[in-house]
Amino acid sequence: MDGPYTDKRQAILDAALDLFCERGFHGTPTSMISRQAGVATGTLFHYFRTKETLIETLYLDIKGELGNALCAHAGTQDPVREQIRCIFAGYVRWGEENPRKFRFMEQFYNAPQISPHTHEEGMSRFAFIRDIVRQGIDEGVLKPCPPGLQFALFGASSSAVLRLILSGSGGEEADALIDQAFDLIWDGIAAPAAGPTPSR
Amino acid sequence: MDGPYTDKRQAILDAALDLFCERGFHGTPTSMISRQAGVATGTLFHYFRTKETLIETLYLDIKGELGNALCAHAGTQDPVREQIRCIFAGYVRWGEENPRKFRFMEQFYNAPQISPHTHEEGMSRFAFIRDIVRQGIDEGVLKPCPPGLQFALFGASSSAVLRLILSGSGGEEADALIDQAFDLIWDGIAAPAAGPTPSR
DNA sequence: ATGTCGATTGACTAATCAGTCTGTTATGAG
DNA sequence: CTCATAACAGACTGATTAGTCAATCGACAT
Numbered sequence: 001m002d003g004p005y006t007d008k009r010q011a012i013l014d015a016a017l018d019l020f021c022e023r024g025f026h027g028t029p030t031s032m033i034s035r036q037a038g039v040a041t042g043t044l045f046h047y048f049r050t051k052e053t054l055i056e057t058l059y060l061d062i063k064g065e066l067g068n069a070l071c072a073h074a075g076t077q078d079p080v081r082e083q084i085r086c087i088f089a090g091y092v093r094w095g096e097e098n099p100r101k102f103r104f105m106e107q108f109y110n111a112p113q114i115s116p117h118t119h120e121e122g123m124s125r126f127a128f129i130r131d132i133v134r135q136g137i138d139e140g141v142l143k144p145c146p147p148g149l150q151f152a153l154f155g156a157s158s159s160a161v162l163r164l165i166l167s168g169s170g171g172e173e174a175d176a177l178i179d180q181a182f183d184l185i186w187d188g189i190a191a192p193a194a195g196p197t198p199s200r
Numbered sequence: 201m202d203g204p205y206t207d208k209r210q211a212i213l214d215a216a217l218d219l220f221c222e223r224g225f226h227g228t229p230t231s232m233i234s235r236q237a238g239v240a241t242g243t244l245f246h247y248f249r250t251k252e253t254l255i256e257t258l259y260l261d262i263k264g265e266l267g268n269a270l271c272a273h274a275g276t277q278d279p280v281r282e283q284i285r286c287i288f289a290g291y292v293r294w295g296e297e298n299p300r301k302f303r304f305m306e307q308f309y310n311a312p313q314i315s316p317h318t319h320e321e322g323m324s325r326f327a328f329i330r331d332i333v334r335q336g337i338d339e340g341v342l343k344p345c346p347p348g349l350q351f352a353l354f355g356a357s358s359s360a361v362l363r364l365i366l367s368g369s370g371g372e373e374a375d376a377l378i379d380q381a382f383d384l385i386w387d388g389i390a391a392p393a394a395g396p397t398p399s400r
Numbered sequence: 401a402t403g404t405c406g407a408t409t410g411a412c413t414a415a416t417c418a419g420t421c422t423g424t425t426a427t428g429a430g
Numbered sequence: 431c432t433c434a435t436a437a438c439a440g441a442c443t444g445a446t447t448a449g450t451c452a453a454t455c456g457a458c459a460t
Binding site: 051 | 448
Binding site: 208246247 | 436437438439440441
């Protein structure tokens with residue numbers, strides 16, 4: 001009974017994700033999306049009132065999925081360092097498994113097609129990270145800086161590492177890179193005062 | 201003899217920068233660009249063979265301008281820490297003075313409209329930063345990690361701070377934030393083992 | 401059978417856009 | 431002044447696009 005897709009709505013979202021990544025929002029006609037999804041033009045507009053609604057839905061879906069993935073891994077009772085490490089590793093792993101979704105997010109993070117309201121709603125899925133940062137500051141394991149600053153730096157650094165892994169070295173060295181990167185994020189790029197690290 | 205613009209080419213680039221920031225590449229018709237620039241459609245295509253040429257030129261112009269601004273401030277004989285601090289501060293200052301150019305760069309950094317070749321050419325303006333990182337690793341003041349990783353984290357963190365400053369607090373606290381942020385980038389987000397930093 | 405109602409279709413349209421074309425003006429050399 | 435060349439203008443066009451709409455399908459109830 002099941003065709004390749006019971007759910008045409010999902011087929012449309014999948015096709016849109018692919019095409020938006022490769023061609024951008026305005027570079028992808030709705031006709032192309034519906035053709036790749038294997039449905040008629042009308043069906044697309046049956047599920048999404050406008051093209052903008054489609055992109056907005058896709059954006060929030062993906063942010064939500066990522067938010068859930070990160071939430072799941074952050075054990076609430078672990079020490080802060082371990083929680084943050086889990087979130088970082090979870091983010092990188094999610095990106096490796098969903099490179100298209102990551103590229104979509106990167107591409108539309110700063111795009112004018114995403115309204116500020118949608119943007120804010122997408123960001124709310126990561127509010128729990130801010131709480132962990134706050135907790136870390138209270139406990140004295142994180143520097144007493146504005147949590148927004150720590151959050152922004154942590155997020156940007158994580159994305160940068162993921163971008164690096166996805167673009168470049170596709171080998172087993174990725175795991176080593178993740179460890180190195182987390183140490184950089186956690187300890188900072190300055191070597192310990194004792195001189196060049198003798199470890200390893 | 202001089203009109204408001206002796207150079208219509210520059211007027212077109214300025215208008216395109218404005219409009220692309222607010223509406224995106226495909227959301228901005230060439231007719232709109234030429235109208236805002238105060239020239240005719242034909243004039244736009246006289247200076248830029250295609251719309252893509254226009255955006256590519258704009259992208260490389262801006263990256264070049266930023267590259268020069270950063271190069272100028274990095275005294276070649278200062279210690280590495282001071283050089284990196286200058287580059288960071290210079291980047292933030294440039295972004296505060298050219299918010300539209302910064303938003304344009306952010307928006308098109310991950311856009312499929314920028315060909316990989318153009319992207320690479322734009323990035324070449326920042327190769328000198330990689331060299332400084334390498335020097336720092338050799339001297340033992342930076343952790344012995346792949347320079348590409350350090351460079352990526354430094355760049356992403358700097359952009360994140362700039363984004364934070366441009367979006368939010370528009371007061372005098374920006375200077376304090378820059379200092380805090382540089383310490384975070386340099387030292388890392390972990391507090392020193394001796395407990396919460398007592399400095400300041 | 402009959403009726404209902406959402407899902408689905410794809411031809412169609414009004415609007416828009418990148419780029420062209422033809423001509424006009426400005427500049428400047430000889 | 432004359433001629434050549436480049437800058438500039440803006441109406442025009444062929445192609446494309448978002449979104450519509452009237453018709454059909456299929457499942458399920460009465």
